[in-house]
Amino acid sequence: MxxxxxxxxxxxxxxxxxxxxxxxxxxxxxxxxxxxxxxxxxxxxxxxxxxxxxxxxxxxxxxxxxxxxxxxxxxxxxxxxxxxxxxxxxxxxxxxxxxxxxxxxxxxxxxxxxxxxxxxxxxxxxxxxxxxxxxxxxxxxxxxxxxxxxxxxxxxxxxxxxxxxxMLDNTPYQENELDLKLSELRDFMRSLHRLQMKLKLKAPEEELLQTHIKSSLIWAENAIYEDCNQAFIPKLAERLSFAAFQPVSGMSDSEFLALQREKLQAMNSRDTLERLHGGIEYVKQNINMVAARLAIQSLAT
Structure with missing residues (x-):
């Protein structure tokens, strides 16, 4: 041995x-x-x-x-x-x-x-x-x-x-700026979810009914684990800052690799606001990607 x-x-x-x-x-x-x-x-x-x-x-x-x-x-x-x-x-x-x-x-x-x-x-x-x-x-x-x-x-x-x-975020931030970014992120995540619901992909039915982005958003906003040591549970802002980095149906290999890089960067960061900025930009990219696929799909029908 x-x-x-x-x-x-x-x-x-x-x-x-x-x-x-x-x-x-x-x-x-x-x-x-x-x-x-x-x-x-x-x-x-x-x-x-x-x-x-x-x-x-x-x-x-x-x-x-x-x-x-x-x-x-x-x-x-x-x-x-x-x-x-x-x-x-x-x-x-x-x-x-x-x-x-x-x-x-x-x-x-x-x-x-x-x-x-x-x-x-x-x-x-x-x-x-x-x-x-x-x-x-x-x-x-x-x-x-x-x-x-x-x-x-x-x-x-x-x-x-x-x-x-x-291992929780420990950087100070302005409450007003943080709240603004949280609201912005929520709006973009919900928009991405709605677009994915419209996209007709060869995916399992349950994936179309509950996208990864929607599932993570629900958890981030409602996570309560009474049996868990609360010292380990991130605050709402930190939870939401991670929820943005989720796969989208029909991702290519290169898009999936890009997601992995985003996830590693999110895990390395200890700054909630910095991660929120990154999450917003990543969700916006996915919105554009799904919108383009919807446009192509409509032309093909």
């Missing part, structure tokens, strides 16, 4: 990221949809985190960089391996339907090193909204609630579990 080490590392954008160093030969099987990762005999040898005021001990589920999850976003997973079904049971029975979705982001240590290395970053506390049991495994619908930092690895078998602390 391969061995490895784990340390906490700092970067300009990812506060208290976990750095995982794995020796060659450590497998990384695609063990659940969309992707999975296996870690073996990792030890914690350094920590930059003092005892936080608010922390949670939760299961951790790793993904690749292209599958970062942001607060307000909904995602469906197909879990079927025994270890991930055990993680699901732990989350449902003892962790108030929560766990942490995070990214294992490859980094290069040095040219001479033959070890694969990863940062555990872009942690997102998720709430399990629904579970559908299948003949093999289960379909699990999750909703991103807030960003978190993973500050301690508790255990690895049969799944990862660690201590996380909240």
């Amino acid at each position: 391969s061995s490895g080490t784990l340390a906490l590392a700092h970067s300009p954008f990812r506060s208290r990221s976990l750095l995982l160093l794995l020796l060659p030969g450590n497998p990384s099987p695609r063990s659940f949809a969309p992707n999975g990762f296996s870690l073996q005999r990792i030890r914690l040898f350094r920590s930059y985190c003092s005892s936080p005021t608010h922390s949670l001990d939760l299961p951790l589920l790793p993904f690749e960089l292209g599958e970062v999850l942001i607060p307000s976003e909904c995602k469906t997973l197909h879990l079927y391996e025994a270890r991930f079904l055990a993680l699901l049971e732990e989350s449902l029975l003892r962790r108030k339907k929560t766990f942490v979705h995070f990214v294992l982001d490859p980094v290069r240590m040095s040219r001479s090193s033959n070890r694969a290395s990863f940062t555990a970053s872009y942690g997102c506390l998720v709430h399990i909204e629904n579970v559908d049991k299948l003949e093999i495994g289960a379909l699990v619908s999750i909703r991103g609630m807030s960003r978190v930092n993973i500050v301690k690895l508790v255990h690895m078998e049969p799944y990862l579990r660690g201590t996380v602390v909240p």
Whole structure:
């Protein structure tokens, strides 16, 4: 069995990221949809985190960089391996339907090193909204609630579990300017939803009835999880600032990659107003894109 080490590392954008160093030969099987990762005999040898005021001990589920999850976003997973079904049971029975979705982001240590290395970053506390049991495994619908930092690895078998602390926006802003931008963002998101409803695409019926942008807007405006530690739940303005970055039906590969870049930038920012500006511009771009497709569709009929 391969061995490895784990340390906490700092970067300009990812506060208290976990750095995982794995020796060659450590497998990384695609063990659940969309992707999975296996870690073996990792030890914690350094920590930059003092005892936080608010922390949670939760299961951790790793993904690749292209599958970062942001607060307000909904995602469906197909879990079927025994270890991930055990993680699901732990989350449902003892962790108030929560766990942490995070990214294992490859980094290069040095040219001479033959070890694969990863940062555990872009942690997102998720709430399990629904579970559908299948003949093999289960379909699990999750909703991103807030960003978190993973500050301690508790255990690895049969799944990862660690201590996380909240990562919330901390920049001052003018209330009047913030309220103006929130109102502007809401209007643009509702306009995008209406346009998507008009667009006749070969998409599942439920996607046409409830667009991603509408679903995230509803959650951002009404999210109340009484069972959750409220220190982890972002304020309304922060929740809405993330809700804008949602996929649109019929996105091309390049448009989807652009969305991934926007999501990473949103996760890196600690400024609510800055993220609102970015969200408004992104939704406006999507409005223009969908409007153009509607015009093409009308010409074809």
